[in-house]
Amino acid sequence: MLKVQSKTGNYITIHGEHYSYFAGNDYLGLAHHPDVIQAATLALEKYGISFSASRQTTGTSEIHLELEQLLARFKTRQDAVVFATGYLGNRLLFHALKGQYSTVFADAQAHPSISDGVPGGIPSRIYEHCNPNHLEDLLKKNKKHRPLIITDGIFALTGKIAPVDEIYSLAEKYNALLIVDDAHATGVLGKNGTGTPEHFNLQNAKNLYQSETMSKALGAYGGFIAADETLIQSIRSKSTFYGASTALPPPLVAAGCASLSLIQQQPELREKLKKNAELIRKGIQNMEFHTTGEGTPIIPILFQSRQKTKALSEYLKENHIVAPAVDYPVKTDNFIIRITASTNHTTEQIENLLFILKKWREKYGTH
Ligand SMILES: Cc1ncc(COP(=O)(O)O)c(C=O)c1O
Incomplete structure (x- = not known):
């Protein structure tokens, strides 16, 4: 469990350090508006x-x-x-x-x-x-x-x-x-x-x-x-x-x-969310990670192995990105890194997430 020490905006603080945050459900960034x-x-x-x-x-x-x-x-x-x-x-x-x-x-x-x-x-x-x-x-x-x-x-x-x-x-x-x-x-x-x-x-x-x-x-x-x-x-x-x-x-x-x-x-909040989610989803699909969903701000990366899922989540954290390995509230057939998009994510933040995912994929693959 992460001990958060700040607002959970598009960045959060843990142990005094800043992390890019792709978790939670504050899709439109309104919790801090x-x-x-x-x-x-x-x-x-x-x-x-x-x-x-x-x-x-x-x-x-x-x-x-x-x-x-x-x-x-x-x-x-x-x-x-x-x-x-x-x-x-x-x-x-x-x-x-x-x-x-x-x-x-x-x-x-x-x-x-x-x-x-x-x-x-x-x-x-x-x-x-x-x-x-x-x-x-x-x-x-x-x-x-x-x-x-x-x-x-x-x-x-x-x-x-x-x-x-x-x-x-x-x-x-x-x-x-x-x-x-x-x-x-x-x-x-x-x-x-x-x-x-x-x-x-x-x-x-x-x-x-x-x-x-x-x-x-x-x-x-x-x-x-x-x-x-x-x-x-x-x-x-x-x-x-x-x-x-x-x-x-x-x-x-x-x-x-x-x-x-x-x-x-402000319907533009929803439009921006859609764009950000698409940017993340397309990037993840292009890397051929296994993912599901279309047109929603929840973009999972699915694995068959719990260990691999945890390893990717840890790797992201080492690179100052939070995207948790989640196995609740329901059991699915896979282990999941649950990435969520927010209206407030910047293009630079998303590109960095995709860059780090790509580096991991080159080393460990997509399954
Ligand atoms: C599908 C679904 N229904 C209901 C809830 C519960 O909503 P709340 O967190 O407002 O109690 C959640 C939240 O976790 C959910 O994912």
């Missing part, structure tokens, strides 16, 4: 660190409501609700939609917040990773039950975009609900940055829900769901989490408001 920091600081001064109360009692502030309105508008939905972590979003949706489905169908590499969130008594079926044909085989065999299909939008380790268009066609055919965990796609995919459904022109699709977070591209913290009024009201009135857990701290709420404005007013 001056507007976001200023908004959080002002809220800290005005409201303190915490309201020390649940949303249902005295934890709901004017800025919580403002943020929820902004999120609803951003997502062109009737309403939105924010809560402590994105991890909870799938669970909240599973519970709010209870009674409308009887079996869950989840991708084999889905984030653990999905399996953790399935309510007791509801059976789950696992379909092969990003394989709509296998999903359909399972749906055919389960015709008696109303299905709920769930997938990550962008997979955290491989950077793959789930085939949400094909999965949605199956959802329509088999009268299923569909949840997309868009933790890594919010602010990143789609013309307006609203995530994977927008990427596939499904932003207004019926029976499609997203579980989202402000903790990654939004550079803040906390989960959110934007949906129709009835569903959001049901979360507010029935969720024990909403009613019996302390509200999201005011500086984070204010940070969320500020970064949401930036995402909407």
Whole structure:
């Protein structure tokens, strides 16, 4: 584990030394944007660190409501609700939609917040990773039950975009609900940055829900769901989490408001991210490293050997670059160096990363 001693911008400090940083999920560089920091600081001064109360009692502030309105508008939905972590979003949706489905169908590499969130008594079926044909085989065999299909939008380790268009066609055919965990796609995919459904022109699709977070591209913290009024009201009135857990701290709420404005007013942040990610991905593909994903800021280098993966990560570190060897939160068939692009990376920084990777490849190869 790295002991970070600074902000995790495009450079970080470890043991007093600077490293070029290609890790984490601050894709748009908003966690350190001056507007976001200023908004959080002002809220800290005005409201303190915490309201020390649940949303249902005295934890709901004017800025919580403002943020929820902004999120609803951003997502062109009737309403939105924010809560402590994105991890909870799938669970909240599973519970709010209870009674409308009887079996869950989840991708084999889905984030653990999905399996953790399935309510007791509801059976789950696992379909092969990003394989709509296998999903359909399972749906055919389960015709008696109303299905709920769930997938990550962008997979955290491989950077793959789930085939949400094909999965949605199956959802329509088999009268299923569909949840997309868009933790890594919010602010990143789609013309307006609203995530994977927008990427596939499904932003207004019926029976499609997203579980989202402000903790990654939004550079803040906390989960959110934007949906129709009835569903959001049901979360507010029935969720024990909403009613019996302390509200999201005011500086984070204010940070969320500020970064949401930036995402909407500065599409160039997303454009620059795309360019940086492409530059890294092309360089890695040209060197014939094994990689996956297209059009996302997560660019993995895949190996069959854990030792080799660790060795490359160490080599990068010796050359003052941080890109971790990652083997969580799901098991894949490979060991992975997870490189992430950020809007704030400079071309020079990226060229240096590719140069160091090339040097390593010349010595040790790509497998
Ligand atoms: C796919 C996915 N879903 C949910 C989460 C949880 O989000 P948060 O970190 O906001 O709790 C993560 C983050 O690690 C994730 O990768």
